[in-house]
Amino acid sequence: MNLLLFLIAFPALAGLILLGIKNQAARCVVVWGATLAIMAASAKLLFDFGGGAELVQFSWNPAHAGTIMFGLEALIGLFLVWVSLKHKKFLVTLLVIVPLVLMGWFEFTQLHGYEMEQNLFIDKFSLIMALIIGIVGTPIAVFALGYMREFQEHHGEFVKDRRPLFFFILFIFLAAMFGVVFANNLMWLFFFWEVTTLCSFLLIGYKQDQESTDNAFRALWMNLLGGLAFAVGIVLFFHEKQSLALFDLVRCQDKSALLMLPAALLCFAGIAKSAQLPFSSWLLGAMVAPTPVSALLHSSTMVKAGVYLVVRLAPALEGTRTGFLVAVIGGVTFMVGSFIAISQRNAKKVLAWSTIANLGLIILCGGIGTYESVWAAVLLIVFHAIAKCLLFLCVGVAEHKLHSRDIEDMGGMIISLPKLSVLMQLGMAGMFLAPFGMLISKWAALRAVIDYSPLLVLFVIFGSSVTLFFWVKWMGKLLQVVHPHESMDHTICRNQWLPMYLLAALTVLVCIIFPQLSTSLIEPYVLNEYGKTTSLGAGNVLIMLIMIGLLALFPLSFLNYGRKVKVLSAYLGGANIEDSQTHFRGGAGTTREVTLHNYYLHEFFGEAKLLKIGVWIGIVLLAVLVTVQFPALALLDRAFFHGVPRVSVGEFSFGGGFALRVALFLILAPLAGGLIAGVDRIVSARMQGRRGPPVLQSFYDVAKLWRKENIVVRRSQGFYVLFYFIFMLVTGILFFSGGDLLLTVFALTLGAIFLVLGAYKASSPYSFIGAERELLQMMSYEPMLLLVAVGIYMITGSFNVIDIVQFKAASGGEILAFKGPLLLLGLLFILTIKLRKSPFDLSTSHHGHQELVKGITTEFSGKSLALIEITHWYETVLVMGLVWLFFAQGPRYMAWLVAPAAAGVAYFLEILADNACSRVKWQMLLKSSWAVALLFGMLNVTLLFTFNSRAETVAPAAKPVPAAPAATVAVPAVPILPSTPAP
Amino acid sequence: MAYFHKSPWIMHYDASSCNGCDIEVLACLTPLYDVERFGVINTGNPKHADILLITGSVNEQTREVVENIYHQMPEPKVVVATGICATSGGVFAECYNIQGGVDKVIPVDVYVTGCAAKPEAIIDGVVKALGILERKYEAMQALAGGVDQMIIAPAAAEDLPEILALQKIAFKSEAEIYNDFSMAPLRQSMTDIQTDFQKMVFFKAVINGKIVGSARGWLDKESGTGHVGRLVVHPYFHGRGLGHKMLLAVETALAASQRFEVFTGHKSKRNIQFFERCGYKPFRQEKVGPGTQRERLYMEKINHA
């Protein structure tokens, strides 16, 4: 317990000391010392509580604690009243006074000597949060040392140097955060909660100009509103249960209206604190604050207090309407936030929106409240905190060095700030690339929502499809090289590097040890709360490890690549000016420079419009949230939400015949793919009244390319192709070994991202446009592809390809195509994109004389181009495998004869479409693909969800409870809707 | 067989044609002629192409484009000049802005005559080009496989143009490091190198009759210093020990000196590492001139022999 008290009290103490220090050197010493102490204490926490009992409550009840806290609250309140009156913000004044009066009334007249003994506690979830605060959050204070010095140098004339105050608040804030995660007494929790609000207010307003002050007040009133809800919630809860213990609320089995209301109000507070819609605007406004503030408060810790509360309440929310509404708010925020991030050029705003979006995903998982979703939520919290923190720090430094926050100005950072840009890319990879954690967590989150509600599936699918678009285009911007610059890395001071290195190392580390993280910390927590838990199947972990291994090869390949390539400048329509990489001969003999510019798609994802819609939806949902207990709303249940979710999925393991199938895939797929490509050309030619090339033509082409010289613009281009190839193999292995379909779909997209990055790297206008459009295509087809996986799961009850093939329906008609005809149609629609066919192929030009020259492949030649071609063959076989899957059930001949024939017919239809259509514009592509996903995909999924009588053929995923701890009770999952028994 | 004759990918460029020949070229793709039967693809991107098919004569405007496209095509490659304009300038030959046929600018392998060239003739020309493509590939292979038979010998005066061309290719990557294309080795003229030739010892590395590397050096009698300079190796043959052998040859020729001296750009990591492996140590660094960021790193080695 002393350790807990130390973690709460020590930062506050350090803060007080720092308040008195004006000298930079002395400040350095204190901040370093305090940081190391807090980190060491957090690490000790792991040793002390990482293994043992699940939940440890501490009896610690100092005399008059309640009164003292109220006194402090009153002081804070008075201060805020004074500030708000000074700035004429009367709403704030009101929002300060009302909860204060309420709390005073409650404290002195209602409690009647109620004493709580066990005010502090720690369990695995609190431990994880404490580690995040201590190890991810605290080093930011060190970063702030260097950063704030530069900040004052840059903005010295406008901004008064109030650094002692700044560091004081930073450390007070850390103390409050520890308080939030350790408090069991709701009154204490509330106290620490309000302290974080205050800290945030002061730090956002640090610059003291008009904009900062306004934004600070916006953050203040929104969080105070949440605080008010919190206070009312506490009062109501005490009224019902005569208790102030957090765990009495969390473990409350009685889900009656009167008890759900306090939970709803607490969620309200959490939603405000984590900047969900309709409150998102405060977090955006908070970006005016210096970067360490954004990193510490508005990405990795304070907003995590909001999601902490919601996830903490998850067991109480499970299977309730309140929980569902919370989940919908999170879902809407995730989707809208991701959409808006696309249209942002300001790097900090992209980070802000993606933070809001990711918090939304966590809130969504918390609202669902099942054991699987909580597992996913905790994973998300961990990965997001680390990677986002790293990104914020990097962007902050880049801003000081490039004097701009604009992503367009970050072009060529790989040259001008090489180390920094590598760190930044690592952070981005952590946000969305396999095998880094966010991807796994998104995958887990999607799996968790599928059983719950198709509406939520919609949010997750669209939200995560667009995520990769804005990350990859930003990464591409960093990679491309326009001007040669001098490296400025050495101008960044050590106090800034060290925290960034630490975070980068953590990003990699959690990605490697995350199976361990899951089994030793997250699963015990989930097990303790729910009596059962989930985890990644052994097979999937193995796939992840393979991916990690592959990525580890990445730096190795740098050593030996680039010997046999010839470096030439990019293709500029032949108008290159000699001696220059980037200039070309323009009209009338002028010299012009190539400029490359990302897509921002304002017309679809403009911030103003989407934000307005989002805020209104948010307001309505919140209003419903607090009034949800009215019976009229029961109608909602039927359509969107099933109450208690059904039994979940089985795990995939490498069954018999695994090696054989994989070997067959590796050897036969390129042969089949190459043949298909040849036949494709012949059939096309026949359709045009020609004879066409020999059937083996594709093989001739590749054999020739293999022997040609390899010309590149950048030496590293080739790795990306290599990784594209390898990822495609891994994806294929995953699919054909009978692995997880959802993971296959994710991996399919990720592989293609490598090619896109390669094209960005080449920095030629043609490949750049090709890359942007390829991304756009991915964003277009991804929702439908995911919906196919989801729909198949709904029909068969499993994501594992092997189970899907062996699926037997209860009442005849086991062919998937009969149950999911719309899914199949939707799949055929988006296959035109995947197979690079008109009208929806925008990123390459497979017909002569199309506008893009060769789009994404423009700058590849020789062996690289041959490898791309071979990868396409694999890809063709893989996506045709998806069509095959729709027909492969039932008797053996189906899988061996009928299904391949069906895939063949599907391919023929694609060729037909290719020859019958000309290309469409990208707007049309995006609109129509998403419309198809919504109409066909969602319709079919919703129908399945409402009417399907799915056979419960698969064993539940719940792990057998190991050496059952006394506290846990296994709760069997009971399906509410009638479901037919397994045959 | 290297499949070049089975998969000719063509880049078609119109240098200033009257469009008569272009129409015939496109006619080859139509059902009547259907050149895809032979695996022909019209790529529209030099980096994918094997055959550069040019119609029309080259004028002032298109000269540079033709050069650029040609240089951006990966080896082996062939050029087919299509139509009488492309072969000789045709009726436009006397025009004030016309340079003449394509061969005035880049080497041409096949000439297809006719005004306009008939599709049959064009196809015939392409088929001829395929044979040349295969032969060029074999020559390339022989060159690449011939490193073991490399000869290092003193250069003769008639080698100088080839050495100069090689020097420019080799120093291009060097110039890219500094984004400074004004460096002396790139600007050296023929007369310049001839005067060098009078004063210095000149070596060449030859594979299959083609010069792939060169080095030179001179002895400063007063200080007893042997200066080694302009050590160049064709990019194809980097990392195969050519540089080391030539350096040895120069050092042996200047055996009378007490120490050897070289210089290279301060950021040219590969060069610096190369010289360090050969026993050189850096001792001085200075700016090349007022207008440039480039600095020279001087390295030396004591002659123990």
Ligand code: SF4
């Ligand atoms: S050869 Fe005749 S048809 Fe061809 S470009 Fe010249 S003038 Fe036109």
